[in-house]
Amino acid sequence: MPGTFITFEGIDGSGKSTQLRLLGNFLRANGCDALLTREPGGTTLGLRLRAALLDAMEEVDPLTELLVFAADRAQHVRRMLRPALAAGRVVISDRYADATVAYQGAGRGFSPELISQIVQLATEGLKPDLTLLFDLSIDESTNRTARRSTGKNAGKVPRDRLDIEHADFHTRVRDAYLQIALREPERVKLIETSGPVECTQERVREIIVPYLQSRGHLAMNYVR
Numbered sequence: 423m424p425g426t427f428i429t430f431e432g433i434d435g436s437g438k439s440t441q442l443r444l445l446g447n448f449l450r451a452n453g454c455d456a457l458l459t460r461e462p463g464g465t466t467l468g469l470r471l472r473a474a475l476l477d478a479m480e481e482v483d484p485l486t487e488l489l490v491f492a493a494d495r496a497q498h499v500r501r502m503l504r505p506a507l508a509a510g511r512v513v514i515s516d517r518y519a520d521a522t523v524a525y526q527g528a529g530r531g532f533s534p535e536l537i538s539q540i541v542q543l544a545t546e547g548l549k550p551d552l553t554l555l556f557d558l559s560i561d562e563s564t565n566r567t568a569r570r571s572t573g574k575n576a577g578k579v580p581r582d583r584l585d586i587e588h589a590d591f592h593t594r595v596r597d598a599y600l601q602i603a604l605r606e607p608e609r610v611k612l613i614e615t616s617g618p619v620e621c622t623q624e625r626v627r628e629i630i631v632p633y634l635q636s637r638g639h640l641a642m643n644y645v646r
């Protein structure tokens with residue numbers, strides 16, 4: 423594929439979506455027309471699946487959850503990611519298949535074999551070229567997701583069905599992400615996110631800028 427596929431991953435409250443938005447602004451200002459997308463919900467069908475999947479009032483069976491995330495991904499891969507990559511674009515997705523390994527595999531307890539089969543089916547083997555894994559402690563993550571639904575954001579950002587899982591679940595998810603980073607150090611770069619947003623964004627650019635320059639997507643004399 424001539425394009426470049428980058429994913430952002432991390433536990434809930436890790437700040438990856440804010441970092442993705444800031445990176446998108448920076449890339450646009452430098453003439454790099456990156457496609458920013460997300461899972462679940464990158465396509466119009468995916469948006470509807472997302473609303474149903476994350477509704478805290480919905481009782482979703484774990485197998486159904488696994489299959490609906492996979493359905494969202496199949497639509498995303500076939501209708502959006504592959505065409506954009508084939509056209510040579512930079513695609514950055516807020517979550518992708520590593521999330522299924524971490525949340526449905528480690529979090530819900532589905533076997534690695536089943537997870538790998540479902541991921542293969544949905545992605546048809548499309549893997550990210552680079553993944554940034556945003557990491558912070560479970561305590562800090564819990565505080566951040568709780569703050570989203572109180573204080574000045576009260577009512578605007580309802581907590582989703584997975585946010586409200588207990589700390590054990592989020593600990594298993596985090597450990598699984600860290601294992602992926604250990605297994606695939608070439609692809610997965612770990613970024614610690616407990617500091618200020620601007621410092622984390624600096625770190626993101628330290629990794630992304632030379633990477634995109636080396637692949638011809640970004641000029642050598644970029645504007646900061």
Ligand code: TMP
Pocket residue numbers: 434460461462476491517518519521522523525526582584585
């Ligand atoms: P977001 O808040 O980062 O947009 O993600 C929505 C939730 O969906 C988050 O709690 C993680 C969860 N999720 C899974 O459980 N499995 C998956 O495959 C994906 C993509 C997300």
